[in-house]
Amino acid sequence: MKQGVLYGIIAYLAWGLLPVYWKLFQSVGAWEILAHRIVWSLVFVLIIIIITKRWTKLWAAAPGLKMKGALLVCSLLISANWLLYIWAVNSNQVMETSLGYYMNPLISVLLGVVFLKEKLRMGQWVALGMAALGVLYITVQYGQMPWIALSLALSFAFYGLAKKVVNLEAMIGLVWETVFVAPIALIYMIVIEANGTGTALNLEGWKLAMLMLAGVGTAMPLYWFAQATKRLPLSTLGFIQYLSPTIQLLSAIFLFGEKFTMTHLVSFSLIWGALVVFTISSMRKKAVSVPMNSEVVIKKQA
Template identity: 40%
Template sequence: MKRPLTTDREARRGVAFGLGAYVTWGCFPLFFALFQGVPAFEVLAHRVIWSCLFLAGLITLMRRWEPIRQALSAPRRLGRVLGCALLIATNWGLYIYSVESHQVFQASLGYFLTPLVNVALGMLVLRERMAMLQGIAVAIAGFAIAIQLMMLGELPWISLVLAFSFGTYGLLRKQVPLDGLSGLFVETLLLLPLGLMAVSWLSMIDQSHFHGTPRNTVLLIASGIITALPLLAFAGAARRLRLATLGFLMYLNPSIQFFLALLVFQEPLAPSQLATFVLIWTGLALYSWSAWQDRPRSEGSTRR
């Protein structure tokens, strides 16, 4: 009788961890909006540096250096990790830029698109078979982007780059034999020289905001910590929950961003943008239904 209670307790903890991770990611625009006057690339450089240092401290406390030693001892295997690092840096930098330039709606749309991009990449790159509903969902997403292109005369490039960079990152990340914590540390470690060079260059030309005010100094250091914490919460959720449950929680992130853009940042929402979101939401509903239908039947009766 104790086992189901223990399992239920672990599931509740998993949901709490998942909510913590996705709600934190969804609220990121509120944090990055505080960097008024600090260029996105400078925030990115400090995010890399302080994430790396914070993760190094965590790994030391948790005594998790062995998988990292193994990864670094085989330089030929670091190619995919470097690819992951460049993709996540692109994603982080563009996301910060979208907040600073008051384009949170585009960021939200990008993360709504990501699951559908994952399906398309799985079919094109991994030759995975696409279920009929998943194919319809991807087609609806493509139609939504075409509508925005026709009505606004421009591609929602921020949304597309965010979706494809994160989707491709996930594709490569699956091929890297490192857990979330170790993987993020190695990625930031590979980016660390670039981050240090950027910060040094800004200091040399007297354009650094790090020592400008105590507020900026604290915020730039905190950017590294706030990057790592939701990842740790997500790892805790992933160990305790089914992928289907995590998939539904994932939509919290862009949903929160959408309402922040609408209610807090008061960004204008053109009819064409609203039509794009409605079509994407329709595609996501079909995708989620397809994923639910294709889940292993044993999941409904057996819990891990």
């Protein structure tokens, strides 16, 4: 349990601090950063596969066209999420990325209802309604939909849904997800360098090294997250996951100087409230189910 909590905290701390990391490369375009992230992620995870001698497991993980198609969908969704996130951070929209990742768990639940026919308690429906009000309020006040937040939340929620169908180990899944897009990313890097429009190679040496470490920064939080999910109940991991958008929000305000207005306060408060209501409702559901299950076990033993 303690190890699981530690793995979870480290994973979400790493994801929460990503805006600080991407800010190092503001002179580099989002597409170029994404290309480097994909290529170096593939290099890093392939090194791990080689060291751990898991080639057989890697090939066996995607036996047919149906599985490869599902992995391709995962690849496109996470690539789109990465691109938008990097662009938003380097366009001084960190606060809206935070809003998106606060919304993500609730949208994931809604997708579960729509696609997996999962059933919700009344409290959980109330939570979804509160989150919708939060989005509606900020939309009305600013006169435009928070499309960055919604796009991040939707792309990651659909990615989670696709991952649920695929159900692969984190490192194995990341290899396949990067394999599909790495050739495109590598060609893009070569073309922009040949045209003289590439900027990454003009970075200072230490920054270029940091950009190459994007593969480590992508794979290791996934590994830590996978270790946390093995050791912790989802309710505990659910609490820890809010660490990441909270760090992003605090970074936006205190590090990057983004304004936190009354509109933000009302919208965020509705979504925070929705998360609290949803968590309490989910925990009550589990608390009710435990005695019932225990009673069945006792009767069977009798």
